[in-house]
Amino acid sequence: MTQLPTSTKKKLGLVIDLDTCVGCHACVISCKGWNTENYGAPLSDQDAYGADPTGTFLNRVHSYSVQPLATSAKPHPAAQTIHFPKSCLHCEDAPCVTVCPTGASYKREEDGIVLVNEKDCIGCGLCAWACPYGARELDQDEGVMKKCTLCVDRIYNENLPEEDREPACVRTCPAGARHFGDFADPDSHVSRLSAERGGIDLMPEQGTKPVNQYLPPRPKDDLPEFDVLAPYLEPVAENPGGFIGWLDKALDKIPGKSA
Numbered sequence: 001m002t003q004l005p006t007s008t009k010k011k012l013g014l015v016i017d018l019d020t021c022v023g024c025h026a027c028v029i030s031c032k033g034w035n036t037e038n039y040g041a042p043l044s045d046q047d048a049y050g051a052d053p054t055g056t057f058l059n060r061v062h063s064y065s066v067q068p069l070a071t072s073a074k075p076h077p078a079a080q081t082i083h084f085p086k087s088c089l090h091c092e093d094a095p096c097v098t099v100c101p102t103g104a105s106y107k108r109e110e111d112g113i114v115l116v117n118e119k120d121c122i123g124c125g126l127c128a129w130a131c132p133y134g135a136r137e138l139d140q141d142e143g144v145m146k147k148c149t150l151c152v153d154r155i156y157n158e159n160l161p162e163e164d165r166e167p168a169c170v171r172t173c174p175a176g177a178r179h180f181g182d183f184a185d186p187d188s189h190v191s192r193l194s195a196e197r198g199g200i201d202l203m204p205e206q207g208t209k210p211v212n213q214y215l216p217p218r219p220k221d222d223l224p225e226f227d228v229l230a231p232y233l234e235p236v237a238e239n240p241g242g243f244i245g246w247l248d249k250a251l252d253k254i255p256g257k258s259a
Contacts, residue, residue: 002103008112011183012150013090013211015190019218021177023063023083027169031059034168044141056139058148059087059169082217088135088148089210090114096127112211113152118144132206183211
């Protein structure tokens with residue numbers, strides 16, 4: 001069985017903001033692309049254009065309709081749709097690592113990233129059974145387990161521009177709902193963001209100590225009401241000049257047009 005390091009120099013991970021995630025699946029597509037288009041280990045698909053397509057994804061987004069509990073202040077709270085991205089959480093006490101019979105699953109001491117050495121993986125599935133988050137997937141073509149690597153081949157790649165040295169899912173998120181950094185540094189962006197917004201562990205009762213944090217969604221009925229079209233309905237100018245002013249006067253002279 002693989003042993004976990006007693007400590008890691010860094011705790012690289014993600015902060016995922018459930019308040020701003022719009023469920024667009026851009027993170028899913030960018031992850032699949034980066035890990036299939038000759039950069040990482042290819043992620044296979046089966047019957048991709050057939051009646052029953054399946055495939056291997058390292059990141060998935062689930063959507064739920066949630067009804068907040070009623071309170072005395074809000075007896076009828078507004079229902080919400082929550083988009084919930086899910087991938088490996090790179091747990092400090094990762095059970096997927098300790099159950100691996102070949103040592104293929106391991107946690108890096110230098111940065112805390114949990115990886116799989118595919119050369120040693122026999123596809124037994126024990127790690128998938130041990131993971132309480134369902135974050136591991138068996139690649140049906142290759143017969144080995146695959147999982148989120150935090151794009152380890154991007155974040156240390158000095159051939160990439162500095163702004164691209166972050167996971168593909170973070171780089172591509174149009175809503176800015178995903179953040180990457182070192183949780184071992186209390187002054188890092190992810191540490192401060194998690195502290196300010198009350199970042200939470202996923203299923204803390206499992207005792208896995210996940211590194212990734214989720215920021216809870218804000219109640220939607222607390223937002224002030226406003227008319228999104230109001231700015232576009234306001235007149236551009238009370239007394240237009242130039243060509244617009246000339247055109248306005250010309251149109252007023254059309255027969256039958258009321259003054």
